[in-house]
Amino acid sequence: MKTTLHLTDADRFYEQLLDAHQGLSAQQSELLNARLILLLANQVGDAKVLRECIEAARVE
Amino acid sequence: MNSPTTDGNASAAHPSYAFTVGTGYQLPTYPFVKPPELSGGKAHRYPVVIVGAGITGLTMACALAKLGIEAVLLDEDDTVGVKGASSRGICYTQKSLEIFERLGVYDRIAAKGVQWSIGRTFAGHDEVYAFDLRQQSNFGLSSQPPFINIQQFYIEGFLVERIGELGHVDVRWRSRVVAFEQDAHGATLSVETPAGRYTLQTDHVIDASGSHTPFHAWCGAAMTSRRGDDRWCIADVRFKKPAPAERHTWIEAPFNENRAVWQHLMADEVWRIDYQMAPDADPEFVASEAQVCARLRAQFGENVDCEIVWVGAYTYRSQCLDQLRYGRVFFMGDTAKIVSPFGARGGNTGVADADNLAWKLAAVVRGWASERLLQSYNEERLEAAQQNVLVTNRTARFLRPHDGMERTFRDATISLARQYPFARQLVNTGRMAVANSYTHSSVCEAGGGLSVQNVRFCWGDGSTGFVVDLLNWAEGRLLVLVFGQLSQAAATRLQQLSQGTPVRCVQVVDAHAGAQAREHVRDPLGHLQGACHVFGHAWAIVRPDGYLSATGEAVDAQLVNSIEHALAIA
Numbered sequence: 286m287k288t289t290l291h292l293t294d295a296d297r298f299y300e301q302l303l304d305a306h307q308g309l310s311a312q313q314s315e316l317l318n319a320r321l322i323l324l325l326a327n328q329v330g331d332a333k334v335l336r337e338c339i340e341a342a343r344v345e
Numbered sequence: 346m347n348s349p350t351t352d353g354n355a356s357a358a359h360p361s362y363a364f365t366v367g368t369g370y371q372l373p374t375y376p377f378v379k380p381p382e383l384s385g386g387k388a389h390r391y392p393v394v395i396v397g398a399g400i401t402g403l404t405m406a407c408a409l410a411k412l413g414i415e416a417v418l419l420d421e422d423d424t425v426g427v428k429g430a431s432s433r434g435i436c437y438t439q440k441s442l443e444i445f446e447r448l449g450v451y452d453r454i455a456a457k458g459v460q461w462s463i464g465r466t467f468a469g470h471d472e473v474y475a476f477d478l479r480q481q482s483n484f485g486l487s488s489q490p491p492f493i494n495i496q497q498f499y500i501e502g503f504l505v506e507r508i509g510e511l512g513h514v515d516v517r518w519r520s521r522v523v524a525f526e527q528d529a530h531g532a533t534l535s536v537e538t539p540a541g542r543y544t545l546q547t548d549h550v551i552d553a554s555g556s557h558t559p560f561h562a563w564c565g566a567a568m569t570s571r572r573g574d575d576r577w578c579i580a581d582v583r584f585k586k587p588a589p590a591e592r593h594t595w596i597e598a599p600f601n602e603n604r605a606v607w608q609h610l611m612a613d614e615v616w617r618i619d620y621q622m623a624p625d626a627d628p629e630f631v632a633s634e635a636q637v638c639a640r641l642r643a644q645f646g647e648n649v650d651c652e653i654v655w656v657g658a659y660t661y662r663s664q665c666l667d668q669l670r671y672g673r674v675f676f677m678g679d680t681a682k683i684v685s686p687f688g689a690r691g692g693n694t695g696v697a698d699a700d701n702l703a704w705k706l707a708a709v710v711r712g713w714a715s716e717r718l719l720q721s722y723n724e725e726r727l728e729a730a731q732q733n734v735l736v737t738n739r740t741a742r743f744l745r746p747h748d749g750m751e752r753t754f755r756d757a758t759i760s761l762a763r764q765y766p767f768a769r770q771l772v773n774t775g776r777m778a779v780a781n782s783y784t785h786s787s788v789c790e791a792g793g794g795l796s797v798q799n800v801r802f803c804w805g806d807g808s809t810g811f812v813v814d815l816l817n818w819a820e821g822r823l824l825v826l827v828f829g830q831l832s833q834a835a836a837t838r839l840q841q842l843s844q845g846t847p848v849r850c851v852q853v854v855d856a857h858a859g860a861q862a863r864e865h866v867r868d869p870l871g872h873l874q875g876a877c878h879v880f881g882h883a884w885a886i887v888r889p890d891g892y893l894s895a896t897g898e899a900v901d902a903q904l905v906n907s908i909e910h911a912l913a914i915a
Contacts (some may be wrong), residue, residue: 315750315753316753316756316757316760319750319753319754319756319757320757320760320761322757323754323757323758323761323768323771324761324765327767327768
C-alpha cells in the first residue's frame, strides 16, 4: 500500500469527490461512496494492497 | 491393450420407474429383512458399518461394493428421500457424475436428468451476469457434462439397486442405531429394528446419518455453527413452459417482492423454484400452494398452467466439525459439515467425501496400505469442507445482507453490474462447486491433490476409452500412467512394480509412436496428459478416487517412493 502522495492533482480530486455528493441525501451519499469504493478497488486490484487499505481505514 | 469388458450399467434390466406421479412423489418402499443377528445366526464382525442410506451413505456403500469390501449399511427408514420432503439436492457436478459413472449408475442419471451449463442472474428485469460452464476451464473435455439436475431420490434409488447388483454390502432398512461404544478393540453399535434389538461389532463406523446425527454427541465432536434468519419457500412445480434448461437466479425478483428466486429444471418436467421470503414471514402462509401459484402468475402471466408437486419452507445453517475422524468413526456428508445450498456444495461434497474414503478403507482392509492412510481422509476432506463453508457463507451473506452498510454495498454491486463487466463477477448467487484440491494432504506430493477429469483416449485397438475405464480396470489399486517412450530399464522397473505393489501401470503414447509396454493406450489429442497436468516425458499416479497422488519425470526410485507415500507405507 502506498502512503506517500500519488494523486496527480490532489486538490482537484478532493473537490470532485465533495462535489459528487452535492444535493444528495445521506442514503444516496452512502450508495455513491459504496459504488466508488468498488470502482476504485478494481483499479487497485491487488488483494494484499486492498487488505492493507481496509486495515488502514479502520479508526483506532 | 483392448477395452476391458465391464459389468455395465445394465440399465435395460431395470424398470423405468418414475417417482413423480401426478402431484406429490411416490417413493419406493424397501422391505425389512430380519438380520442374521436376530435369526440365531452366528455373530459376524464386519470391517465397515455405514450409518445412513442417504446419498452420501449410499455412495460409500456402492463404492465399497464395487471394490468387493464387505459392509453393512443401516438406515432407520424404509425408503429413499425423506418422507414428507421434496427433491432436496438437485444439481450434480461433473465430478460427482464421474464418480457415478465409475460406480455404474451414470447412464441412468443421464437418461433421467437434465443437463445444463448456462446460468443467468437477474436483478429486476435486467440480466446482470451469465456464465456457460462449457466455456470455462476444461469442462468440455470430460465424458460427463458440467451439470445434471435430477431429484436426489432418483440417484439414491439407482444406488440402492446398483448395490444389490454388486453384492458385498448388506443394506438393512428400518434399522436405527441407538447406542455406540468404541475402544482399542473395535466399535459396537446397538441397532433397533421391528424384530428387536441387536449389536454389531465393527472396525470402522461411517456416520452418514445426516444433520440430526447422534454421533456428534456420542463422540464429543465439536463444531462451529452459524445460522442466519434467511427463509425460503421451495416449490416443485410441473408446468408446460418451453424454456431452456438453464439455471436462472434473481437477486431481486419483481414477482417476489424484490427478493431472490432460484429456478431449475429437474427430471419429469418438474421445475424446482425457490423463493426467498422475508425473515419474519410466517412459513405456513408463505410456503403454501396458493402463494406459490400467485407468484407463478406474477412471473409468467395470469394464464400459466401449473401443477404444484410439492411445496415447503426451508432454512439453512452452516457448520463444520473441527475434525472428521474420531477414533473409529468417520464423518461424511452433512455429519461432517452443513453448508447453505448455493452453488451445489452439499450433496456433491458428501459424494466426494464417500469416494475419498472408500478406496482407502478398501486398501487398508486388503493390506495394501497402512492404517495411517485413513488420516488423509480427515486432512483432505476437512480442507474441502472448510473451503466449501467459506465459499457458501460468502454467498449467503450476499443474498441475505445485514441491513445498513451490507445492503448498501449489495445495491452498489448490482447497480455497477448493469454497467461494468468487473462488477458482474461480484454478483454472488453461488459459486458452482468443483472438485476440491488437496493442499495439506500427507499422502499427496508435488503435482498431487488434483482431480483428473474423465477424459478420452484410445485403446490399442483404436477404440475410445475414458479415464474411468482405466480406474475400474485397476480395481482399487493405484494407476500409474507413464507418458512417452520407455527405456528397457524403465520397462523392467514398471514390470517389477506391477508385481510387487498394488499398482497397475499403463504406458501412454502419441497417436503413431511405438509402445514398449503391453499395457498401453494412445493419447492422440493430449487430453490425458492435460488432465494429469503433466507435459512430455512424465508419470502420474492416479488414485482410485480419480485424484493425483503425485507426478514426476523419470521412472526411478522417486516413483517407488511416491507410490509408497501415496499408500502411507513409506
